[in-house]
Amino acid sequence: MHIVVKDLWKVYRNNIVALRGVSFELVNDKLVILAGPNGAGKTTLIRIMDGEISPTKGYVSTNGLTPDEARLRGLFGVMPQEAQLHEYLTVREYLYYLALIKGLSRSDARKEVSKLIEDFMLH
Ligand SMILES: Nc1ncnc2c1ncn2[C@@H]1O[C@H](COP(=O)(O)OP(=O)(O)OP(=O)(O)O)[C@@H](O)[C@H]1O
Ligand SMILES: [Mg+2]
Numbered sequence: 001m002h003i004v005v006k007d008l009w010k011v012y013r014n015n016i017v018a019l020r021g022v023s024f025e026l027v028n029d030k031l032v033i034l035a036g037p038n039g040a041g042k043t044t045l046i047r048i049m050d051g052e053i054s055p056t057k058g059y060v061s062t063n064g065l066t067p068d069e070a071r072l073r074g075l076f077g078v079m080p081q082e083a084q085l086h087e088y089l090t091v092r093e094y095l096y097y098l099a100l101i102k103g104l105s106r107s108d109a110r111k112e113v114s115k116l117i118e119d120f121m122l123h
Pocket of ligand 2: 042043044
């Protein structure tokens with residue numbers, strides 16, 4: 001993975017400046033933690049990087065692709081901060097639903113879910 005962020009600015013409509021010229025480059029990093037106090041701009045940065053919102057100014061690329069292209073190719077995944085467990089879904093159904101959202105075909109999703117249930121001894 002090669003991620004480039006150059007002089008990224010985000011000024012929201014209410015004139016709040018969430019990002020002021022953020023720049024960094026990540027090359028084949030396995031794990032990066034983005035830390036900062038509330039309101040520092042972490043969510044804003046991630047939302048720009050995955051193409052949810054546009055920056056006011058600046059440049060972002062993931063493996064040479066724009067955020068929209070990278071998202072279309074499935075280069076981004078999201079892990080919710082709190083699992084939204086549905087009380088009427090079984091573990092198998094819930095994992096199957098997440099696999100479909102991730103873009104797996106129905107048959108691949110079924111196989112993947114069975115493997116996970118087996119690996120984590122959830123049966
Ligand atoms: N949609 C929005 N419209 C206007 N201002 C916003 C919007 N989203 C975030 N902000 C403001 O932008 C700044 C950065 O917010 P952001 O949510 O990116 O910070 P954060 O680092 O993710 O904070 P937290 O740790 O609380 O999740 C804050 O001042 C916030 O109030
Ligand atoms: Mg946040």
